[in-house]
Amino acid sequence: MSQAPTESHSRVVIVGAGFGGLTAAKRLANTPLDVTVVDQHNYHLFQPLLYQVATASLSPADIASPIRGILRNVDNVKVILAKVSGIDVARQEVVADGRRIPFDYLIIATGAEHAYFGSDWAQFLHGLKTIDDAIYIRRRILLAFELAETESDPDERRRLLNFVVVGGGPTGVEMAGSIAELANRTLASDFRVIDPRSAHIVLVEAAPRLLTTFDPSLSETARRSLGRLGVEVRLRTAVTECDGSGVSIGLERIESRTIIWAAGVRATPAAQWLGADHDPAGRVKVEPDLSVPGHPNIFVIGDAALMFGANGRPMPGDAGVAKQQGKYVATLLVARDKSKTFPPFRYRHLGSIAAVGRKSAIVQIHWLKLSGLLGWLVWSVAHIYYMVGFRNRSIVAMNWVWNYLTPRRGMRLITGVTGSHIEDMRRCVLSPTAANTGGAALPYAATATLEQSSRQAPQPVHVDGRMDQAGDPANRYSQ
Ligand SMILES: Cc1cc2nc3c(=O)[nH]c(=O)nc-3n(C[C@H](O)[C@H](O)[C@H](O)COP(=O)(O)OP(=O)(O)OC[C@H]3O[C@@H](n4cnc5c(N)ncnc54)[C@H](O)[C@@H]3O)c2cc1C
DSSP states (O other): OOOOOOOOOOEEEEOSSHHHHHHHHHHHTSSSSSSEEEEEESEOOOOOGHHHHTSSSSSSGGGEEEEHHHTOOOOOEEEEEEEEEEEETTTTEEEEEEEEOOSSSSEOOOEEEEEEEEEEEGGGGGEEEEEEEHHHHOOOOOOHHHHHHHOOHHHHHHTTTTEEOOOOSSHHHHHHHHHHHHHIIIIIITTTSSOOGGGGEEEEEEESSSSSOOOOHHHHHHHHHHHHHHEEEEEEEEOOOEETTTETTTEEEEEEEEEESSSSSSEOTHHHHHTBBBOTTOEEEOOOOEEETEEEEEEGGGGGOOOBBBTBBBBBOOOOHHHHHHHHHHHHHHHTTTTOOOOOOOOOOOOOEEETTTTTTEEETTTTTEEEHHHHHHHHHHHHSSSSHHHHHHHHHHHHHHHOOSSTTTOOOOOOOSSOOOOHHHHHHSSGGGGTTTOOOOHHHHHHHHHHHHHHHOOOBOOOSSOOTTTGGGGGGGO
């Protein structure tokens, strides 16, 4: 058991227990500071493996861990489950679910959220950012196959078996490859009328190549690997219109009932809460020590922050940056509590990795470039290493071995639809997001309204499910 705070009782509030916030909280464990972690969920989520939940390889609980459980042995850290809606900067209080939480130091680590180019696209596109998103996408994909099995109209059947993934960053590549393997291996012999291998998976990317943050040779390797899995990769292709039955690319139309959005996120509204200067993606412009200009006791880290690296470009929105920033700010607070000074934050880039299917990945660590099975082994070890908790690590590793050896994916459960009535299922696929209404299938108009009100009109700048280094036009998905 750890010791309770003794010398000082400076109050540190950390908003968000994702990669940045949780790292900060762990670093502040057993210090004299009085720490409160506030999160809208009761779990820490390992987002890099969300696509495996969305494609039935892993269960939600395999990639999430209860925050209280992680911090259970740390007496100076308490956890509050609440959604923050504002910061009272003058009174130094966090406003969350009607309560006010006072702070001496504040660390905002609320990450990013979905952003779509057209305000009404949100109802047709499905982004991958939360566990609920992943479960919903899994349901959509599996229901599309179920409905195709009993569909008599060949056009509608084709629409159901077409899957469009928008955005050729790591998340889009991982999603497209994984859907292809689901169709070609896992479901291949499960149906009697349709052949799941006839599913058509299209990956659409506006830039001239996939994975623009990687070396071009690795982008090409990834494109070829996806081709071998049966994914059609469309480069230099921007979606211009989108509705419930497909996407338009200029004059061309791709009919599909399942459109997955991996092309844009924006920062959570930390800048609005603070009235702080921000970039078009909503990221708060921070000082070299990650504090907000004019507020030396308020820090923003991770995907919600805009900081420039040594190369003069914004630091990427990835877990590595968030974790390093979380550790830095926590260490700075400990130093400040002892009246010591601390140097500015410096980011150490460890490398980039992306999986392309079940046994292939690309890896770039400085000059070292790996692909294929060797790349996948490095990818697997890195992901297991960064996961939280022994249980999750072992279950995920065992699942991967199982998936490697057999085509089966045991998590292909359709949940959240009432009973097994095909009419409910049909509405769930054909209506935009019944899932967001708790899974109950509602009439089309009702679900559309709920969806529209729950997702804000966007101003997206960043490619992929993760924030990218804004400023490079090639990395941007343009309309
Ligand atoms: C699908 C996907 C795949 C990815 N793959 C990779 C990868 O392979 N490698 C990599 O390095 N990065 C990857 N990323 C990016 C990486 O996950 C993020 O960069 C990282 O999570 C950012 O950390 P963070 O601490 O800023 O925010 P997050 O980890 O997103 O955490 C934010 C936390 O804040 C909480 N929160 C948000 N708003 C509120 C509020 N109003 N009130 C209370 N709590 C709130 C959330 O519940 C969450 O717990 C991926 C992202 C996605 C979406």
